[in-house]
Each structure stands twice: as C-alpha cells, then as structure tokens.
Amino acid sequence: MQPCQNHEKCIHTALETAEHICRDKGLRFTELRRKVLQMVWASHGPAKAYEILAKLSLEDPKAKPPTVYRTLDFLLENGFIHKLQSLNAYVGCSHPLEKRQCYFLICDHCGDIEECCNVVLNEALVNTTKASRFHLTNVTLEISGECESCVKNAKKV
C-alpha cells in the first residue's frame, strides 16, 4: 500500500462524499452518522464497534451498543464502509459511488487495509462460480499477510 500522504484529506473526502451521496439520495447524514463515519476513517486500519462506542461515550454518555451498530448498518447499507468478516471490524470505503466488487489486503504487521478492485480477478471469480452452477450474490474476499512497506522495513532491521 502506498501510504496516504495526508490522512486528513482522506477523512475530509470521505465525509464530503458521504454528504453528497446522502443529499442526492434523500438520506439524512446526521451528526451521529458523520461522527461514526469519521471514527471509522480515523485510520486505514480496522475500526472495532466497541472502540467507536468508547469514543462516542466520551462526548455522549447516552451512546450504547445499538447506537453504534445501527449507525454502522446505515453506513454499510449505503456503501460508505465495509465490514471485514475475518476481523469483526469495519473500514471506510474509498469509492462509495462505484458499487464494484472489491477485496481487501490486510497487513498483519501495521494493520493497514487496502481496498482493491480487479476486473480480471472478478471475472475469474464469476467464471469459477458459474462453473459450479452457483448463483452468486455476495463475495467475501479478505487477504491477510504483510504489506510492501512492512516487508521492506523488516528487511532494513
């Protein structure tokens, strides 16, 4: 993963994009939803529901698990975030408008997650699934390992 140069910009873009999409679709991008999306985007690593809850609780003692899970559900349904099944965690979506099948590269070392789309891989998936005469509705593809910069750093040491 080429590390982002300015993560404030990542966050800003994600929030702006979500706001736009909500306006277009007539959805309400409430303070709570904005805050939670911002927290998911706090890093390129996985965000855990109860960590988000803990952060919310600092400002708002009324926050409870359903507060967070409902908000995450809203963000998931509208494609603003993804759930990582292998981590029980959430990560921001870099292209909420394009509803492409994507997969994730999860670095076990630095924790960063790269969201990827690849047409060739996708076709391979669709084709092999078709060959099994299976009617695909959803794909979970999560690849863990070590990202380039972590491998490089390890070698330096």
Next chain:
Amino acid sequence: MQPCQNHEKCIHTALETAEHICRDKGLRFTELRRKVLQMVWASHGPAKAYEILAKLSLEDPKAKPPTVYRTLDFLLENGFIHKLQSLNAYVGCSHPLEKRQCYFLICDHCGDIEECCNVVLNEALVNTTKASRFHLTNVTLEISGECESCVKNAKKV
C-alpha cells in the same frame, strides 16, 4: 453442489482420514475430538460452536465453551475443518491431506456449503496480490448465493 448420496459415508471417511493423519503425525485423536469432528460433519451445512456444545452437553454435562473451542482449534490447526468467517461457523474439510487454498460456496437457501479448489482462480489471486506487492499468508474467500438445486427447485414451484 451435487448432493452427497450417502452422508454416513462422508462422515465415516472424514473420521477415518483424521484418525490416520493423527496416527501418522503422532497426534492424539481422542474421543472428544472424534465426537466434535463428527458433529461438525453432521451435515454439509455450517456447524456453530454453541450448537456443538449443546449436543456435547447432552452426553457430558462437564462440557463448557473452552471444551468446544479448544477442540475446534485442534481440528482447525490440523486441517480437519475450516472456519467460515462470514457465518461464525465451522465446516468439515473434504481433503485434509492436500493443503490447498480453497474457497466456499455457501447456499443461503439450503445452507449447504461446497468446498472448492481452483487453480486458475488461485493464480489470479496470487498474481493480483503480487501486483500490489503484498505478501500473502492467508486468504478468506466465501461466496454466498444460491446453489444449483435450490435454484432449480425454486423454478419448479
């Protein structure tokens, strides 16, 4: 998925194979491990840890969550079962000796799970991952949808 003709045979084969492998590797295939593996293999659907616990408890009131999770860990480590991250459930492995990368077709309708291996798909995965200069250690690939026989049956009605 072509439905298995004789599921008793599936179970029998799985238990025999596990026993062989354990003998060869000097591992102990205890009564508990045999029972849990059998329970995971009770169907081609996903087996949930607490369901296994409930079944075990019928015969043995001493069974507690760690009893089950430790046994599942043993079975996972030795390749006798797989964990389905998207379901928080477990399924028997059809070829514990061949340590191939595999993926899963999960039918949302009948619940059956087909374990698949595909060289082309695998290469596509390895290649796209390499292109991101990512060092892969583990792949989670779970495809949900509807299996052939469920689609057919739906059309009949």
Next chain:
DNA sequence: TGATAGATGTTATAACATAACAAAAATTGC
C-alpha cells in the same frame, strides 16, 4: 514410578451483536 507433556475441567469474563419497545425529531400533507 516419578517427571513431564498434553489434554481436559472449571470459573469467570471479554468481545461482538441484536430484540423490543419508548421517546424525540424531521418530514409530509393538509
């Protein structure tokens, strides 16, 4: 046959997630 490694028992709790109903706030139609 005592030491030791591996397996299981036991207690407690952590981590993840949802059901069900109440209240509040925004939106819509009049």
Next chain:
DNA sequence: GCAATTTTTGTTATGTTATAACATCTATCA
C-alpha cells in the same frame, strides 16, 4: 402552522461468540 407519519435515536435487556487463567487429570517416557 400543525396533525399525522416516518425516521432517527434512546433505553433496557439479553443473546451470541470467544478467550484468559489456573486446576486437574491422563498418557507417555525416561
């Protein structure tokens, strides 16, 4: 504007999945 409706958030309780930490038992081996 305001009553009706829908959407969002609050609240309480609980369900589900999983592990930590330490004790005991059992198989194996020197």
